[in-house]
Amino acid sequence: MANVTTPGNQSILAEFPYLDQTSHTLINSTSLLAQTINVPYQTFRSFVSSIAQRYASVHAHVEQPQVNENFTTSPDFFWMSVTYFLSGYAASCLFVAVILNRLMAMSSLRSTNQQLKLAPWAKVTFHMIALLSLGYALIQIGAQFRFYGEEQPAGSYMSICYGIVCLSHCIETFITTTANLKPLEESDYSLFELSSAFYQLSKSNATVDSYGYTCIICLLGRFIIHFVEIFNIRHYRIIFSTLLNVPFSVYMIYLQFTSNLSGIGSFQVFRVFKNGPKILSTSIVILSYLCYKLSCLVRMGNFGSRFGATSRVEELQFYSFWQNWTTYLNLSGEEDFYSVALKFAVFLCNPKQARTNGIHREFEDVTTPTSLHKSYLISGYLNKVDAVPAQELDFRRDLRSTSVWRLRISWYVTMVKYLIGWFKYFWKGNKGRNILEEPERNFNDFVTENNYVKFLHVKDEKDTDKFLLPEEDYTEDYVPLETEIEDVDDELEEYDEDEYDDNFNDVDDDFYSDTEGPIHGAGQERRINNRQLAMAQELFNPEQIQELIRSPNEMSWYLSTWAILNYENVTNERMLTRRRFARNNELGILREVMSERSPKIHEIHEHHLHDQDSDDEAVDLACVVCKTNTRNIILWPCKCFALCENCRMSLGLRGFNTCICCRREVSGYSKLNIV
């Protein structure tokens, strides 16, 4: 540090002479402990003299004696600090602190059984006393600013002010503790801070400019507390506090920039010290919110949705935080603006937040590019296709033929819709929170209080999938209908699609006319259930089950049929064709194909094992890019299955738009769950 003066440091020492404190030592340098004691001492001296020099230079430039009021490096400053502890301010601060402490202790000693309640008139009177005295101090501040009336000396005004604040503290604490509540506090102006600030300001003969604003904000803060207490609206305190603090902070900034003092030295230390954190944390919150909303806008836009699938806002890093920020902050409404803003900002800046919710946790291996490619926004590699890729059907047309204007117009439309939704959100409060609708209809939506009996649910079993209906009906009231069994064609799978459709339409008509009556009245769900069961009965007659056990190949066929029947049950469609099933259940089919293929792959591996080492085994299903992870991403519309999640991310962030395997344009991706 300072005592190490190598030749290279000479120039630095010449420039900053205060760094060289080698001449000052506490004990003789020959002593054993010399180094241990002298080095910290010298470091401290360097620090102090650097600050001293800093302020000395400010004085030299600005020549504003006002700065002296708040921060001096002279011995007076030290003496002021010492004499503070002997002053009336410190004594009263201690005294009030003891009173407040006793009041709190009193409340804890009281029996909780006996609900002692202060009479309303007493409460109102006490608060009115506080309000009136605060009001007097507030009116007097106008006089201090020389708007009207008679000005008081700064010292006496500040002591009056301080006394009133103390009184307000005592009243508030007394009344809330008797009602077993927590007293409301101003976290930005504690009693101790106020006393020391007032003491310093009065000692340095401060002008009204330097203490006036502190007095106003502090008195108004107390005023709000008593106001909400008197009207029993504690939960709205944050609103009043915000209404007070935001304009005031803005005014402070305005004052700082328009004051005739220039340069950073002109900052009034106490003012900055009190308002800086407020302004900083508020701007952090506002900026973060703007960033989040912008990214929402981009996501809601047509970049991702040009082929029908919208990219999800839910995937945003801070989505859950912004949706539930009130619960994260644990707001009750009784806090003051300062503490809320600070807490909020800390939440947003906390790197732990980003790490636990963030992208880096999900994709540790992603090699993120130093700069984002400009086309990453429209990269299909970043567009998750959750729903059925409807574009699959009419994707035959060339992608480039989509006119730019159409895209642009629909982008504007989405944006306007989104803005309207946002506006509504603020208008109606929390009602508009779910702007995004779940596109899929759950079967559970059909269950109401009146018809739930018809859905035969399994007791004591937590049903994790969305089918409420069991696969078989064991209840007593179930009677399979003759007509159903007759009508349902027994060779479903043998028909061509069109034939199948026609045939089934006929069957349908017959079926519905036949079942007119009690069963029909019982509701559509029931009917489908019955039909499905009838089909199932037909498929699974006892002889066939015997067969099934004998031939495992047949088994898989029956199982797939069963899946189709099950699916029909869920979709509640009038008639299920193979095409419809495939269209609506694409992922399911993909999974099936994957699971069907996987044994074959294993066979291949076993085959390979004979002539090759086992290292090759992983290569087959490893992602083609990193050769490490297992593939689990399928790209639309080319259906190339070659990537892992990490590499998809890497490619997307680099703005890739074409499939790396077949070079077709990529509109989106789906993630497969390989079991």
Add this chain to the structure above:
Amino acid sequence: MSRIVKEYMGLQKRLQTPEFSWISFLAPVDDDDLSEWVCRFQGPSESPFEGFELGLNITIDLEKYPISGGPRVLFEPRTVAHPNVKWDTGEICLDLLKDAWTPIYTLLDVVGAIRDLLADPGLDSPLDLDIAQIYDADYEAYVQIVRYRLEEARLARV
């Protein structure tokens, strides 16, 4: 573990399979630095290059490989006379090394593609116009030139 390390680890095993028996040598210059590679392989059969061993110098940008860019591959300078190879530098004109690169290719794929290029030159975008014209006009002469140059290089090396 990066992709190139992964490739390197599986490489020697794959080189021993019959599929890649034509590659006699493919390894980094220095085991600690995987950005410089050397490859030696047999010229493709039924081409003028049959029976000769050719050398490649491969440079890999470890930061970019394989996602943003492929390897940079050069023939040993002044050995290969070919319409798509610059004689003086050994630069190769192959779309796979330039715009058509995608991360699914590996080093082996690249070497294989270069070998295919030797047997089947792309005359739409020649780097060496003279050789391309000779190839077009008089194939026998082209064969002789190629063989002469390769023989020359072989003698120079011995």
